Structure formats: structure tokens, C-alpha cells
Amino acid sequence: MRPPLMIFAAGLGTRMRPLTNTCPKPLIKVAQQTLLDRALKLGRQAGLHPIAVNSHYLPGQIAAHLDGTDVAISEENDLLLDTGGGLRAALPMLGTGPVATLNPDVVWTGRNPLAALANAWDDRMEALLALVPLERATARVGGGDFDMDCDGRISRKGDFVYAGAQIIRTERLTEIPDKVFSLNRLWDLMIADGTAFGLIHDGGWCDVGRPDAITQAEAMLADD
Secondary structure, eight states: OOOOEEEOOOOOOGGGTTGGGSSOGGGOEETTEEHHHHHHHHHHHTTOOSEEEEEOSSHHHHHHHHTTSSOEEEEOOSOOOHHHHHHHHHHHHHOSSOEEEEOSSEEEOSSOHHHHHHHHOOTTOSEEEEEEEGGGOBTOOSOOOEEEOTTSBEEESSSEEEEEEEEEOOGGGGGOOOSSOOTHHHHHHHHHHTOEEEEEOOSOEEEOOSHHHHHHHHHHHHHO
């Protein structure tokens, strides 16, 4: 199964200031390559198609960067919709089946997380989240997000960090009446039904959310 891919590129990048005062965070470079290009490379290597990217903050720079490519842009010009609202707004570009989503402000080493998720997906699942143990979550600030049982089902509060990549069914997006909402709302519904699962990423992972994390990510890549 090779689903379409949604890359979340609309955020304000407040934690990355002052670098994001004049540049959207997805266009910040790590080891001479933009975070957005790194995300697109993962999607293409995994064979995911079509690919959509949302935009809101400094959208002209995102559009110019993607000009001439086959990547669709879901524009959130008037209102930043958060992950749930943003995914729902992009569905006309992505179809009605399961969709892979990716946060571009993460650098990975090891196996391609999107390919690993696609290979592990099965019909029991409404969501399959890439997870990394807290002790291997480079540049992470704060605790873990989830626990996981022996069957791979996830629950809230544990020592696994959501790594920023997943495959998720989109039918339940219609159950959320709000225009702006997080995919956490869907995850909670799926966790309650036992249909949310986790997959541990066994390579390196770095949260590039702050300027100082760029150096940490580049060091991780150099050691790979």
C-alpha cells in the first residue's frame, strides 16, 4: 500500500525565530538541504503519490520553491487550520483513502519512515504512528507522548515520542465540527476504539524545532 502524502508546511515556526522572521521553517536548511526538500525526498523514495503541501506563513516562498514540481499546494491564506483542519482541507488533492502525513521539521537517519509505515499498514488500523523512544529523541523538549502494548496499540502517556510521520484514515475527519483542530482529536477517538497503532523508528531522529537543533541534526547526519 502506497498512500498519498500530506506535508504540513503551514506553521508559523515561532520556536525557530529569529531564523523564521523572514523564512518559513520548511525552507530552513540542514546540511545544505531545506527541511521541505528532505521531506519530499522521503515521500518520493517511498513511492508515495500524489504529494500535497499546505501553506500559510510566507506562502509565496513555499510556492516559489515548489514551482515547476508536481507537488500540490493547499493554501490556508486566511486561517491557519492546524493539522486536522489542514488535512481535511487538502483531501480533494489526496483522495478518500488512508493518507500519510509528515512533519518536515524532523531529520531522520536509518530506514525511510514512510516506507516502513506503508509496509507495516494493515486493515486493523485507523492510524499507524512512527514513534521514537524518548531516550533517542534528539533535541526533544519535554516528555513522551504515548505508550504501546505488545500488539502495537498505543495509549496516551508513555515514553515514546510521536516522530512526525504516520498513516491515518480520514473518514473520521467529518466527525469534527470545528474548522481548526489538531489530529490529536482523531487519535483520541482511534485510541478509544483500539485502532491506533505505533511503529518504532530504529534509526536516528532529531526534532529541528529550534535554531540550536540544526547543529545537533547535522552532527547526527554526519555520524550516519
